Amino acid sequence: MRLDVVTIFPEYLEPLNVSLVGKARARGQLDVHVHDLRSWTYDRHNTVDDTPYGGGPGMVMKTGPWGDALDTVLADGYEAGSRAPALIVPTPSGRPFTQELAVHLSERPWLVFTPARYEGIDRRVIDEYATRMDVYEVSIGDYVLAGGEAAVLVVTEAVARLLPGVLGNAESHQDDSFAPGAMAHLLEGPVYTKPPHWRGREIPDVLVSGHHGKIARWRRDEALKRTTAHRPDLIEGADPEGFDKKDREMLSILGWEPDPAGEPYGRFWRKAPDVEE
Numbered sequence: 028m029r030l031d032v033v034t035i036f037p038e039y040l041e042p043l044n045v046s047l048v049g050k051a052r053a054r055g056q057l058d059v060h061v062h063d064l065r066s067w068t069y070d071r072h073n074t075v076d077d078t079p080y081g082g083g084p085g086m087v088m089k090t091g092p093w094g095d096a097l098d099t100v101l102a103d104g105y106e107a108g109s110r111a112p113a114l115i116v117p118t119p120s121g122r123p124f125t126q127e128l129a130v131h132l133s134e135r136p137w138l139v140f141t142p143a144r145y146e147g148i149d150r151r152v153i154d155e156y157a158t159r160m161d162v163y164e165v166s167i168g169d170y171v172l173a174g175g176e177a178a179v180l181v182v183t184e185a186v187a188r189l190l191p192g193v194l195g196n197a198e199s200h201q202d203d204s205f206a207p208g209a210m211a212h213l214l215e216g217p218v219y220t221k222p223p224h225w226r227g228r229e230i231p232d233v234l235v236s237g238h239h240g241k242i243a244r245w246r247r248d249e250a251l252k253r254t255t256a257h258r259p260d261l262i263e264g265a266d267p268e269g270f271d272k273k274d275r276e277m278l279s280i281l282g283w284e285p286d287p288a289g290e291p292y293g294r295f296w297r298k299a300p301d302v303e304e
Contacts, residue, residue: 028133028190029058029109031100032140032179033093035075037061039176048184051193060100067095076145085146093141093152101159104137112137114162115182116153117175121164124182128165132182133189140182142175212261216249248277255281262295270295 032040040061043049051057065073068091076086101112113135122128132138139160141148153162167178188194219230233245251274254261262278267285270278275285283295 028056028135028187029060029104029107029137030140030183031060031062031104031138032142033062033064033096033100034140034142034174034176034179035064035144036174036176037063039174040179042180043183046184047193048187051187051190054192056190056193057187060103062096062100064092064096067092067099079146083146087146088143088148090149090152093148094155097139097141097152097156100139104139109137111135112139112160114153114156114160115140115179116148116162116164117142117167117178117182118147118164119166119169119171121166124165124167124178124185126185128163129182129185130189132163133186138186140175140179142179144174212265213247213250213254214258214261216246216253244273247274251277251281255283259297265295267294 034040043059043061044052048057048059052059064075068074074089075092076088079085079087097114104112113132115132115138117140141152153164156162165178165182167181172178219234223230223235231245233241236242251262255278262283278295282297284297286294286296
């Protein structure tokens with residue numbers, strides 16, 4: 028997979044040289060190119076922004092540098108043999124970045140990132156390149172950062188670890204929280220390793236029982252507990268057919284009930300706790 032990132036802060040992308048992503052680059056599984064947008068400015072101040080039409084606070088990144096930069100990046104990529112680029116635009120107004128989208132992007136051969144600063148990039152740039160390639164406007168959360176570089180790091184790591192051969196265990200990501208195809212998307216439960224005793228704390232007995240069925244059930248129950256505590260919306264929105272009899276027993280203990288009026292029938296909901304008068 029080829030990755031191109033155009034940014035005014037190339038140094039922000041240094042983490043791409045470490046950890047799994049860095050190893051994938053060293054092995055040739057990821058071909059990463061970081062470009063300084065200011066290389067495509069032609070005034071002595073290397074200006075990349077200007078005031079917004081219509082007024083308002085902040086500055087907007089200009090069409091000229093972005094257009095010239097993307098034209099050069101795409102030409103270089105095509106000349107090197109890359110094909111089927113996809114433009115990734117980190118923005119708070121984009122679609123949520125999910126594990127499902129990470130899997131989809133991991134199947135693309137070439138990703139081009141445009142992390143913006145200020146109030147964003149002149150919309151005409153995105154519209155122009157949408158006529159040439161697929162464009163994904165993505166948000167990594169309901170908050171605003173100073174720029175899109177952090178989002179590039181998030182998306183890159185989420186995508187890179189899904190590439191064949193990047194993880195030591197090819198099946199490691201199949202049990203991830205939010206893994207596509209997982210029964211009723213749940214958060215992963217707690218994990219433990221040696222030693223078995225630490226500061227008066229023990230690991231759960233079931234994990235050393237050798238009973239694989241009981242271990243699997245314990246992990247499933249812990250996932251239900253953690254999802255209830257941290258992301259109840261995942262249970263509320265889950266297909267009820269994704270829960271087996273044992274799941275339903277645990278959900279009942281956790282305060283969930285099937286909603287007979289739900290659409291479709293049987294989705295789970297929790298009653299509000301009783302308030303003492």
